[in-house]
Amino acid sequence: xxxxxxxxxxxxxxxxxxxxxxxxxxxxxxxxxxxxxxxxxxxxxxxxxxxxxxxxxxxxxxxxxxxxxxxxxxxxxxxxxxxxxxxxxxxxxxxxxxxxxxxxxxxxxxxxxxxxxxxxxxxxxxxxxxxxxxxxxxxxxxxxxxxxxxxxxxxxxxxxxxxxxxxxxxxxxxxxxxxxxxxxxxxxxxxxxxxxxxxxxxxxxxxxxxxxxxxxxxxxxxxxxxxxxxxxxxxxxxxxxxxxxxxxxxxxxxxxxxxxxxxxxxxxxxxxxxxxxxxxxxxxxxxxxxxxxxxxxxxxxxxxxxxxxxxxxxxxxxxxxxxxxxxxxxxx
Numbered sequence: 001x002x003x004x005x006x007x008x009x010x011x012x013x014x015x016x017x018x019x020x021x022x023x024x025x026x027x028x029x030x031x032x033x034x035x036x037x038x039x040x041x042x043x044x045x046x047x048x049x050x051x052x053x054x055x056x057x058x059x060x061x062x063x064x065x066x067x068x069x070x071x072x073x074x075x076x077x078x079x080x081x082x083x084x085x086x087x088x089x090x091x092x093x094x095x096x097x098x099x100x101x102x103x104x105x106x107x108x109x110x111x112x113x114x115x116x117x118x119x120x121x122x123x124x125x126x127x128x129x130x131x132x133x134x135x136x137x138x139x140x141x142x143x144x145x146x147x148x149x150x151x152x153x154x155x156x157x158x159x160x161x162x163x164x165x166x167x168x169x170x171x172x173x174x175x176x177x178x179x180x181x182x183x184x185x186x187x188x189x190x191x192x193x194x195x196x197x198x199x200x201x202x203x204x205x206x207x208x209x210x211x212x213x214x215x216x217x218x219x220x221x222x223x224x225x226x227x228x229x230x231x232x233x234x235x236x237x238x239x240x241x242x243x244x245x246x247x248x249x250x251x252x253x254x255x256x257x258x259x260x261x262x263x264x265x266x267x268x269x270x271x272x273x274x275x276x277x278x279x280x281x282x283x284x285x286x287x288x289x290x291x292x293x294x295x296x297x298x299x300x301x302x303x304x305x306x307x308x309x310x311x312x313x314x315x316x317x318x319x320x321x322x323x324x325x326x327x328x329x330x331x332x
Contacts (some may be wrong), residue, residue, distance in 0.1 A: 121179070122190035122261040126181050128218045130256045131225050135170060135237070136212035137161050138245030139159040164197035167213060170248075171195065173233010176302075177224050179217035182260050185209045186263035205262070221252035 118124025138160025171189065174182055181191045187204040194205060201208045216225060228234045228250065237248045 001135075052205040080198060118260070120183065122188050122193075124260050125257065127253055127255065127257045128180070128220055129215060129252070130179070131174075131217040131221055131228070132251050132253050132256070133170060133174070133211050133215040133217070133228075133251045134247075135162055135167065135215065136247045138247065143226050158282045160246050161200065162202070162211060162213060162246055164195050164202045166240060166246065167202060168195050173205060173228050173231050173236070174215065174217040174224070176231050177217075177227035178220070179224060181218040183216045183258045185214055188259055190261045193261070216253075216256050216258055218256060218258060221254070225252050227251055245281045246316065 112326065119126035171182055171184065184195070184204050187193075187207055187209070188205070194203075196203045198208070202213070203209070234250075237246075240246045241248060
């Protein structure tokens with residue numbers, strides 16, 4: 001208990017108590033009392049005053065420069081905004097001009113333009129020079145053969161019947177050679193046409209054909225014939241003729257007339273704000289047999305690329321049900 005009583009009565013150590021009494025005796029002032037100390041203090045205060053004064057002067061002198069830089073930045077921002085506004089107005093003006101040009105182009109169409117478009121898409125009749133390709137079964141060929149794999153069928157090698165893919169190769173070869181329009185036994189081919197087989201019969205757009213198969217193609221006759229004989233289509237016909245006796249003859253024609261495709265209607269578009277609006281542009285209805293790449297021109301071929309006016313060799317005599325303005329479906 002004596003230790004606890006001593007700690008409670010004497011909470012401050014004797015050494016700390018003596019030091020506190022000494023400081024109290026010296027006084028509460030912390031300022032230097034000697035001349036040297038006062039001189040150092042005065043020099044320090046003078047130096048601090050000089051530093052503060054110089055900083056204030058520099059800040060005051062730099063204020064105009066900062067203000068000029070700020071004004072320059074504000075001016076650049078305003079100029080950039082003005083340029084952006086001008087570009088936006090130019091875009092709107094150009095867009096209005098494009099719309100006006102489109103409306104004018106649609107309104108100035110004529111029956112001749114619509115007829116040419118119908119001829120290219122296959123919905124209208126077309127006349128011009130070209131080639132005539134006749135493909136027929138081998139002599140003495142009869143019915144038979146394996147429909148699922150006709151080339152491997154036991155009866156095919158004996159009867160030498162023309163199959164759907166033989167006709168596909170021939171048609172694609174003509175498109176590749178630069179044909180502008182193609183028909184098979186009077187059936188006009190379009191981008192939606194399909195050449196298929198049903199048993200031993202060949203169907204074009206679900207319409208059965210009987211041999212011989214007459215393929216007519218509009219184009220520059222001599223050039224078209226040479227290009228066809230040199231490409232895959234001509235080579236394929238030569239191979240099946242040598243191997244299976246399937247006959248084919250190719251001749252140039254000064255004038256051919258290809259009929260319009262059945263079941264396909266050409267529709268054109270008109271300006272939305274026109275006083276006499278045309279029917280809305282809609283894609284042609286699908287063929288009953290669906291789409292097939294076999295009878296359409298291959299990508300990149302001369303026939304596939306012709307979406308503008310027909311060549312000089314073709315003379316369009318199309319009779320279209322479409323309105324005289326606008327654009328239509330893609331051509332084969």
